[in-house]
Amino acid sequence: MWRIYDFDLSKNYPPVQQPQLHLSDMHMVTYHKWDKIEWVVKRPGANESMLTAYFDYNRLHEEAREILYHDFPEHYTWESNGKFWKTRKNVVYQVGRLISAHPAEGERYFLWVLLNHVAGATSYRDLRTIDGVLLPSFCEAAERQGLIEEDNTLDECLTENSLFHMPSSLHRLFMTILVFCEPNDVFGLWTKHLDAMSEDYICKNPNPSLVEQMVLIDIRNMLQSMGKDIRSFPLPGIDDSYDDTSGIPREIFEEASIDQNPKDVGLSNSLNDEQRVAYEEIMSKVDTEQGGLFFVDGPGGTGKTFLYRVLLETLRSQNKLAVATATPGVAASIMPGGRTTHSHFKIPLTLEDDSCCSFTKQSGTAKLLQQVSLIIWDEASMAKRQAMETLDNSLPDIMGRQDLPFGGKTVFFGGNFRQVLPVVQKGSKAHTVDAPLRWSYLWESMRHLKLVRNMRTQSDPWFAEYLLRIGGGTEEGNGDGYVCLPDDICVSYSGDSKKDLDRLIECIFPNLNANMTNKNYIASREILSTRNAWVDNINMKMIGMFQGGEMVYHSFDSAIDDLHNYYPSEFLNTLTPNGLPPHLLKLKIGCPIILLRNIDLANGLCNGIRLVVRDFQRNSIDAEIVLGLHAEKRVFLPRIPLCPSDDEMFPLQFKRK
Structure with a gap:
């Protein structure tokens, strides 16, 4: 018995269909050695198959053109006698699949890729026609669609x-x-x-x-x-x-070269009474070089960032060095010259008790910290306590002052202890409570700390005070311990999820069509959800409402060291681990996007920064930063490989580009 692959792309017929195979026209033909190949290929019905019937159905029925080939059995049933598809009457969920093809199989693999992503094809020629141009091969069609990575992707970018x-x-x-x-x-x-x-x-x-x-x-x-x-x-x-x-050490040169924002000049005259108390206390320690530890605690809108900017402007105008850092990248990006604490102080990503920063005593970072007059650490309440201990363990060594915390440097922490505790994966309640910086740690480990008075909310109206009452437990609740939200901040729920979502979108984004070009309008509002799947649904609906040009990007997924193709790309495409974008990313000009990793913090490209899409290329996105000190800056975002964190429960090393 002999086997051949009957797959001649110069002809417009598929291989012989074997009934026992699953929804695939790409398979081996089996015949005896005494049979003539011509009889096998040209026998009646040999040029009719599930795939050609799928093409025929798409030509005749418009409603079928939105369905991918492997999803066809969910809506239609195959009649093997007449070799045609018909509408499924019984509501029985069926799963179809394309038999996997290995990349080494050439055109067979590229046809498989196209069928997994392109819906509504009416022929093989239709699959190879992109933007009205008939391409000579399935490989070129898949490349033009952005479904497979080209060898010269970076060059083209x-x-x-x-x-x-x-x-x-x-x-x-x-x-x-x-x-x-x-x-x-x-x-x-x-x-x-x-x-x-x-x-x-x-x-x-x-x-x-x-x-x-x-x-x-x-x-x-x-x-x-x-x-x-x-x-x-x-x-x-x-x-x-x-x-x-x-x-000149690069770190010192960068800090000394930070441009002064003209808007920050003279801000010290606008400090309120509470801010001025903190400002004068900190400046007195800096001017006398006595060193000291400070912590300002206050919710959002109390003016902590304003105080940071005044301190930075004052010191830099005196040609003194001041380091501005924050735990998350977004908080760092809104301070002049801000960096994340991990990148600036070389704090290890894996923190343990008694850890030390990874810089050496002769490094540029150490020389910078020796000369710096003030260290600002924003959102310190979000950091793990070991992060502060790591810096506290390293500074006395490079300063030569083991008797003082942080080597006698003036360190200014800021944060908000009313925030939700950070998530500790697979951690117990005790692990979650132990992870962040706490008041107990401040008092026990930093006995020289001076607490700046709790700053009251200034910029927020009654709603901020209402949230503070809830967080403080002073807001009156019902008998079950629930707090009733005011009607002014609620959108009524009718039970019809589609209409309720439309009402929510209209409430948060009123007159969207008229304000699509207004980046402040787009960046100043958002819809929050508790589940990623709901976020994806809302995103797709919102993007569909934008009227600009559209681009669909497909990720290139691979399993590292998977030599035997145990994890085909169609399976990897279905995975969306935490912190990674989906396989199919649909965008329109004018829609907002959020960066998922730190790329170039010095130019505002940090994890969580918000941008607006301005143009598309096949291999990159042209976007504009809309918030922070780098607002209005245009940046390019190329395809970047991303891997899930080590804590993700996957039996494979997964990479998404």
């Missing part, structure tokens, strides 16, 4: 964006590709796109060698702000004679 944007933006994009996108040919990308990245320097400097050095120095500085060394990439070397910062 740089080429697309070099046509429309400034060289400085290309420098940041090139740096992002180096750090996050795992390029195979770094020097090839550099050589091909050097002219586009150096256009602004060429106008002023005709010397090609000097221009190349200036571009390299720009990229090196960006890499250093990410904690990376340009020497770890196969790029041309930098001549130190062209470098103005040679001999």
Whole structure:
């Protein structure tokens, strides 16, 4: 008995259908050695199959064109005698599947990819027709649809964006590709796109060698702000004679080079009484170099960030160094020169008791901390107590003052102890309570701490005070312990989920069509939900309401070291672990997006920052930052590989690009 693959793409017929196979026309034909191949292939009905019947049904019935091939059995049933599909009458849930194809199988695999993602095809030619152009192969059709990764994806990404944007933006994009996108040919990308990245320097400097050095120095500085060394990439070397910062530690140079915001000048005159008390206490310790520990506690809207900005502006105007950090990236991005505490102090991601920061005594970070006059740590109440202990263990060593907390430095913590405790995966209630910074730790471990008075809410109306009463347990509840929310902040519920969702959207986003171009309108409101699945449903409905141009991106999913294809991409596409975007990302121009990881904190690209989509390319998104100090800055977001955290319960190493 012999087996052959009957899959001739030059002809418009599928292989012979075997009834016992599951919803697939891509399989082996079995025949005896004494049978002639022509008889097997040309026998009656050999050119009719489930797939060709699917094509025929799509041609004749418009309602079927929204259904993918592998979902067809859920709505239709297959009649093997007549070889046709008919509407399913019995409400019986059926699951169809395409037999997996390995990437090594060539066109058979690419046809499998297209059938898994493209609905409504009416023929093989239709599957290969993209934007009205008939492509010669399923491989090219899948590439043009963005369903498989091309070999030159990063090259195309740089080429697309070099046509429309400034060289400085290309420098940041090139740096992002180096750090996050795992390029195979770094020097090839550099050589091909050097002219586009150096256009602004060429106008002023005709010397090609000097221009190349200036571009390299720009990229090196960006890499250093990410904690990376340009020497770890196969790029041309930098001549130190062209470098103005040679001999100055990069960390000190960056802090000294932070631009002063003209809006912050004179802010000290606008401090209220409580803020002024804190300001004068802290400045007295800085001016006398006595050192001290402070903590300001207050809910959102009490002016903590305003106080930080006044302190930073005062010290930097005196040519003193001040470090602004925060636990989350979003909080850091709204302070001038803000960085996350983990990146600035080299705090280990895995924290244990008696941990130390990873910088050495001779490093640039240590030299910066020796010269700094004030350390600001915002959202300290969100950090684990071991994070503070780690910095407290390291500073006395580099300062040579073991008798004082934090080596005698002036440290200013800020936060809000009314916030919800951070989630500890697989942790008990005791683990959750023990994770964050607590008052007990402050008093026991930092006996020199001075508490700045609890600042009262100024910018929020009665609603903030109402929430404080709930958090403090002073709001009156019913007999079951529940608190009744005021009618002014509630949307009525009728039981019809579709109408109720429409009413909620209209309440939060009134007159959406008229305000789509207003980025302040988009960024100042949001709908919160308790489940990711509900968030995805609301997002899809909201995006459908936008009227701008549309783009659908598909992720490239793979299982690391899966040589035998145990985890096909169709299975990986169904996974959406915490912290990763979905496999299918549908966006429109003008819609808001949120970044899911820290990319370039110095330029505002941090985890949680909000942006608005301004344009699309096949391999990148052109977006505008809408909040914080970097508002109105245009940035490129290329495809970046992401992996779930180690705590995720997966039997495989999963990567989504």
